[in-house]
Amino acid sequence: MHIPFPDAAGQSGQTEAQSSFTHLGGARVLIVTAVEAEKEAVLRGLTRTGESCGRFDVLAAGVGPAAAAASTAAALAAAPGAYGLVISAGIGGGFAGYIGLGGLAVAGEIIAADLGAETPDGFRTVDELGFGSSRVQVEASLASAWTAALQAAGLEARLGPVLTVTTVTGTAATAEELAARVPGALAEAMEGYGVAIAAQQQGVPVLELRAISNAIGPRDRDAWRIGDALKALEAAGAVLKEVLS
């Protein structure tokens, strides 16, 4: 599936179904990972055909939403108007029953799942408390197109809510609580919401992709499949380049 980028003059050749992409113009795409290994995997995917990265810049911003937000905001501020899309990408944990290890979760919504307050009646989100929103909407049509293209490439990929947490879930009880808090959540990671808020504040559309390295639940380091997840991340980078070509 090809979603043509318009050129700088706005001549896109897009079909009606693709018209929501016109606001990207000839802009660059900023991909934000947490660590170098994720950055290198994405770069391998983007350059798989021997070509250069083209319009893509990849930044390893550090682990957690604060580092992700600060680095993303700095990158956007350093190149005003240059970026038309920001993507948070990396490995993540997968909720049981949705995606296997080495599969891919494309965010349909980016949700800060632990941003709120504990009350005697249970967890309350910042939305419920009246202090803002714990949810950021993604560029929905592009998220769908990327998911479809990943599936068409033979990869296991799903579209759905992806959670941002500041503590990696390590018990079945917390996994169940998060799954109940956000029904249908596919994955959790630690950077998406930070990247998304930085992009949102600059009016830049955002996406998130997580390659599943571990199951969410009781801690089991031996069961991690980081190598498989990084290979999936690489493949997703190659497909993204194709989708945005």
Ligand SMILES: O=C(O)c1cccc(C(=O)CC[C@H]2O[C@@H](n3cnc4c(=O)[nH]cnc43)[C@H](O)[C@@H]2O)c1
């Ligand atoms: O020590 C542990 O038990 C443990 C378990 C899972 C992940 C970690 C990390 O420190 C990795 C953080 C890093 O990777 C992303 N990530 C990967 N899996 C998960 C997860 O299940 N929950 C949250 N984040 C995860 C995350 O985005 C960070 O960049 C340690």
